[in-house]
Amino acid sequence: xxxxxxxxxxxxxxxxxxxxxxxxxxxxxxxxxxxxxxxxxxxxxxxxxxxxxxxxxxxxxxxxxxxxxxxxxxxxxxxxxxxxxxxxxxxxxxxxxxxxxxxxxxxxxxxxxxxxxxxxxxxxxxxxxxxxxxxxxxxxxxxxxxxxxxxxxxxxxxxxxxxxxxxxxxxxxxxxxxxxxxxxxxxxxxxxxxxxxxxxxxxxxxxxxxxxxxxxxxxxxxxxxxxxxxxxxxxxxxxxxxxxxxxxxxxxxxxxxxxxxxxxxxxxxxxxxxxxxxxxxxxxxxxxxxxxxxxxxxxxxxxxxxxxxxxxxxxxxxxxxxxxxxxxxxxxxxxxxxxxxxxxxxxxxxxxxxxxxxxxxxxxxxxxxxxxxxxxxxxxxxxxxxxxxxxxxxxxxxxxxxxxxxxxxxxxxxxxxxxx
Amino acid sequence: xxxxxxxxxxxxxxxxxxxxxxxxxxxxxxxxxxxxxxxxxxxxxxxxxxxxxxxxxxxxxxxxxxxxxxxxxxxxxxxxxxxxxxxxxxxxxxxxxxxxxxxxxxxxxxxxxxxxxxxxxxxxxxxxxxxxxxxxxxxxxxxxxxxxxxxxxxxxxxxxxxxxxxxxxxxxxxxxxxxxxxxxxxxxxxxxxxxxxxxxxxxxxxxxxxxxxxxxxxxxxxxxxxxxxxxxxxxxxxxxxxxxxxxxxxxxxxxxxxxxxxxxxxxxxxxxxxxxxxxxxxxxxxxxxxxxxxxxxxxxxxxxxxxxxxxxxxxxxxxxxxxxxxxxxxxxxxxxxxxxxxxxxxxxxxxxxxxxxxxxxxxxxxxxxxxxxxxxxxxxxxxxxxxxxxxxxxxxxxxxxxxxxxxxxxxxxxxxxxxxxxxxxxxxxxxxxxxxxxxxxxxxxxxxxxxxxxxxxxxxxxxxxxxxxxxxxx
Numbered sequence: 001x002x003x004x005x006x007x008x009x010x011x012x013x014x015x016x017x018x019x020x021x022x023x024x025x026x027x028x029x030x031x032x033x034x035x036x037x038x039x040x041x042x043x044x045x046x047x048x049x050x051x052x053x054x055x056x057x058x059x060x061x062x063x064x065x066x067x068x069x070x071x072x073x074x075x076x077x078x079x080x081x082x083x084x085x086x087x088x089x090x091x092x093x094x095x096x097x098x099x100x101x102x103x104x105x106x107x108x109x110x111x112x113x114x115x116x117x118x119x120x121x122x123x124x125x126x127x128x129x130x131x132x133x134x135x136x137x138x139x140x141x142x143x144x145x146x147x148x149x150x151x152x153x154x155x156x157x158x159x160x161x162x163x164x165x166x167x168x169x170x171x172x173x174x175x176x177x178x179x180x181x182x183x184x185x186x187x188x189x190x191x192x193x194x195x196x197x198x199x200x201x202x203x204x205x206x207x208x209x210x211x212x213x214x215x216x217x218x219x220x221x222x223x224x225x226x227x228x229x230x231x232x233x234x235x236x237x238x239x240x241x242x243x244x245x246x247x248x249x250x251x252x253x254x255x256x257x258x259x260x261x262x263x264x265x266x267x268x269x270x271x272x273x274x275x276x277x278x279x280x281x282x283x284x285x286x287x288x289x290x291x292x293x294x295x296x297x298x299x300x301x302x303x304x305x306x307x308x309x310x311x312x313x314x315x316x317x318x319x320x321x322x323x324x325x326x327x328x329x330x331x332x333x334x335x336x337x338x339x340x341x342x343x344x345x346x347x348x349x350x351x352x353x354x355x356x357x358x359x360x361x362x363x364x365x366x367x368x369x370x371x372x373x374x375x376x377x378x379x380x381x382x383x384x385x386x387x388x389x390x391x392x393x394x395x396x397x398x399x400x401x402x403x404x405x406x407x408x409x410x411x412x413x414x415x416x417x418x419x420x
Numbered sequence: 421x422x423x424x425x426x427x428x429x430x431x432x433x434x435x436x437x438x439x440x441x442x443x444x445x446x447x448x449x450x451x452x453x454x455x456x457x458x459x460x461x462x463x464x465x466x467x468x469x470x471x472x473x474x475x476x477x478x479x480x481x482x483x484x485x486x487x488x489x490x491x492x493x494x495x496x497x498x499x500x501x502x503x504x505x506x507x508x509x510x511x512x513x514x515x516x517x518x519x520x521x522x523x524x525x526x527x528x529x530x531x532x533x534x535x536x537x538x539x540x541x542x543x544x545x546x547x548x549x550x551x552x553x554x555x556x557x558x559x560x561x562x563x564x565x566x567x568x569x570x571x572x573x574x575x576x577x578x579x580x581x582x583x584x585x586x587x588x589x590x591x592x593x594x595x596x597x598x599x600x601x602x603x604x605x606x607x608x609x610x611x612x613x614x615x616x617x618x619x620x621x622x623x624x625x626x627x628x629x630x631x632x633x634x635x636x637x638x639x640x641x642x643x644x645x646x647x648x649x650x651x652x653x654x655x656x657x658x659x660x661x662x663x664x665x666x667x668x669x670x671x672x673x674x675x676x677x678x679x680x681x682x683x684x685x686x687x688x689x690x691x692x693x694x695x696x697x698x699x700x701x702x703x704x705x706x707x708x709x710x711x712x713x714x715x716x717x718x719x720x721x722x723x724x725x726x727x728x729x730x731x732x733x734x735x736x737x738x739x740x741x742x743x744x745x746x747x748x749x750x751x752x753x754x755x756x757x758x759x760x761x762x763x764x765x766x767x768x769x770x771x772x773x774x775x776x777x778x779x780x781x782x783x784x785x786x787x788x789x790x791x792x793x794x795x796x797x798x799x800x801x802x803x804x805x806x807x808x809x810x811x812x813x814x815x816x817x818x819x820x821x822x823x824x825x826x827x828x829x830x831x832x833x834x835x836x837x838x839x840x841x842x843x844x845x846x847x848x849x850x851x852x853x854x855x856x857x858x859x860x861x862x863x864x865x866x867x868x869x870x871x872x873x874x875x876x877x878x879x880x881x882x883x884x885x886x887x888x889x890x891x892x893x894x
Binding site: 010031032033034035036037038039051053054057089090093096097099100103104106107108110111113114115117118132134135136137138 | 446447448450451579582583588591592594595598599602603606614615616617618632635636637638639640641642643644645646647650651654655657658661665867868871872875876
């Protein structure tokens with residue numbers, strides 16, 4: 001068992017790492033990986049390995065100097081290095097050579113010690129799937145061994161997902177988007193300015209049912225929540241990596257309650273900046289606007305593994321989800337649906353919502369009761385495509401927990417029953 | 421969140437350089453910007469590389485011709501033994517000093533703006549130093565016996581001439597080349613490891629092999645920063661030794677104009693001066709060539725680098741006049757001849773151009789903040805300064821040999837032949853073409869250093885003070 005959690009911001013990762021340590025998980029099992037040196041070195045003292053680079057370089061440097069002095073003495077005394085009774089390498093020249101020898105010894109020793117001391121942490125060819133998020137700028141915590149199960153629970157609300165889910169998203173995200181892209185848009189591309197809040201929009205377990213006020217402050221600049229258009233400063237106009245997800249996050253920031261979202265949305269649509277409309281259209285194409293360079297040619301092969309295909313088949317074959325259909329679950333699902341899905345799929349899932357009207361591919365009428373109640377569209381099927389996204393639909397796996405997605409699935413079943 | 425912002429303190433502000441604010445970009449955006457040219461081709465750079473290959477090919481042909489026909493193909497003749505080969509050698513050594521020294525100094529000082537400058541400087545060293553090192557070998561004439569320079573045991577108990585300054589060059593330059601290549605490589609390992617999954621085809625294989633399984637764990641980061649700090653400390657004395665030893669090639673001679681005690685620091689400072697100019701040229705070309713770099717290479721970099729440049733320029737001017745002043749004070753005859761010959765003889769135009777272009781112009785231009793922060797003028801000044809630094813080597817080395825002849829008293833004029841010029845131009849082809857190819861294969865702007873600065877600045881703004889992650893006793 002191995003669990004990987006991906007964090008966009010290093011301080012979130014450090015906090016999560018700290019949490020794992022505080023919960024007495026075995027530090028040997030926890031590994032934090034980042035694309036840049038973290039502001040604080042999160043190495044617990046009992047994970048510290050011996051660190052002798054500086055000492056060894058000093059010793060070797062000193063040895064080279066001592067050898068150099070010995071060589072001076074030797075050339076002054078030994079007959080074979082003398083000519084006409086004078087040493088052929090005189091003292092100042094010997095000192096010069098000794099100086100250079102000391103330097104090159106120190107340089108080579110530094111290189112050797114770097115390679116030697118990092119050998120514990122290296123794998124000659126590391127697994128690619130865990131490298132990908134790091135390569136995309138995220139900080140990743142990998143927990144291995146006996147601690148993995150605990151870590152999975154602890155990190156659940158913090159953006160973590162197991163490697164199994166992770167790979168599922170990766171390989172099927174690739175298939176769904178049709179061009180071998182990493183589902184890059186699942187993370188919001190909020191660029192924080194100094195002095196603004198740092199966390200992107202997250203959906204933790206505590207927020208089920210309503211959007212907490214604290215949540216709003218995460219999206220909007222601190223102390224200036226009335227200034228709604230300011231959130232759009234976080235979206236860089238014309239940036240191809242802005243996706244529908246970002247637009248939805250921004251829209252949610254405008255809309256603290258689920259009840260009046262439609263009115264807010266229509267207001268917003270009249271004031272929507274031109275670039276955002278263009279972007280909403282652009283992101284409905286299947287490429288998700290990812291730069292071509294990022295598409296590694298062999299990725300689909302590398303991240304796809306037979307084991308995970310089996311897992312996927314099992315999920316798709318799940319007729320009823322683990323969360324039983326009930327009034328409570330349906331109610332939870334309804335609120336989540338209104339907040340996350342109704343923008344595109346419409347309030348009752350039969351006709352497109354305000355954002356859904358903008359997309360080139362119209363969102364399917366998931367609540368109509370005609371198509372999606374057919375037996376091949378199992379609960380597992382709905383769960384899967386909510387998690388990984390499809391066509392213009394972004395993946396929700398980072399926004400919602402599995403139980404929340406199952407609640408939405410139950411609500412969809414309610415909608416379909418009502419429509420029939 | 422808001423409490424953290426409200427709790428902003430400047431308790432640790434003594435080590436914060438508030439002059440430089442990292443570009444407002446997220447980490448993935450910084451990655452995309454830094455790796456923009458990697459793995460891509462363009463017709464413009466194809467043309468540049470083709471032209472450079474042509475120059476190298478032509479130089480190679482002329483070098484072969486020189487080997488077969490003889491040294492008469494050059495303009496060298498008695499008593500002018502050292503000509504454009506040695507001048508270009510010193511010129512490239514000078515430019516190469518930019519690399520390790522700027523990078524090491526900025527690292528040791530903890531300058532936050534170092535991000536985009538360090539690797540550019542190191543890569544310039546990577547290509548200029550082999551270019552420099554090849555010139556003494558070309559100048560040997562009998563290239564095939566270069567291994568006589570190595571002190572290896574042999575049946576006739578022959579040793580290389582340890583008293584020769586060229587012998588010292590061999591040791592100094594090989595040390596410097598080893599050090600600067602490893603410095604560049606080790607600090608590039610994180611970038612290679614991070615970018616590995618996003619590379620395609622043979623480039624992924626190359627990155628996998630070169631990155632030594634880098635994964636970016638906290639332990640690895642700690643060690644790579646330690647190694648970078650150690651290299652920085654070690655490379656500084658090496659840099660100083662290299663160019664002072666190169667200056668001794670001349671200062672240990674009895675030729676007037678060469679035999680000067682001030683040559684060590686003069687050459688060293690001059691090398692840094694031309695090196696900073698080369699970094700400025702390269703940064704500006706990168707800025708104009710790759711659009712995503714325009715967010716990363718800011719006017720602050722020009723300003724900061726310009727200040728360093730100004731100080732080095734003043735130091736160079738001080739030492740340059742210091743070379744003449746004692747001789748003038750005592751009216752030392754040979755040195756006076758040399759001085760008058762420079763200022764009012766055949767080399768007067770070049771010498772006065774040197775004074776204006778290398779001292780007067782930079783002094784007035786770089787004193788102005790507006791000038792330092794404007795791109796095109798800085799670029800043009802950097803070109804002028806490097807032309808002047810080449811001229812400086814010419815007017816230091818050639819006139820002394822022309823006016824003074826211990827052998828037979830005859831004085832002659834020297835001008836480089838087509839062979840020499842071809843090989844000199846070919847070395848420019850090697851450096852420019854090499855930099856182009858490097859930009860296509862490796863990130864010329866260090867992603868992790870830029871990202872680190874950005875993240876640290878965000879952290880500082882939000883948290884205000886540094887938090888000790890693991891308190892003692894935990």
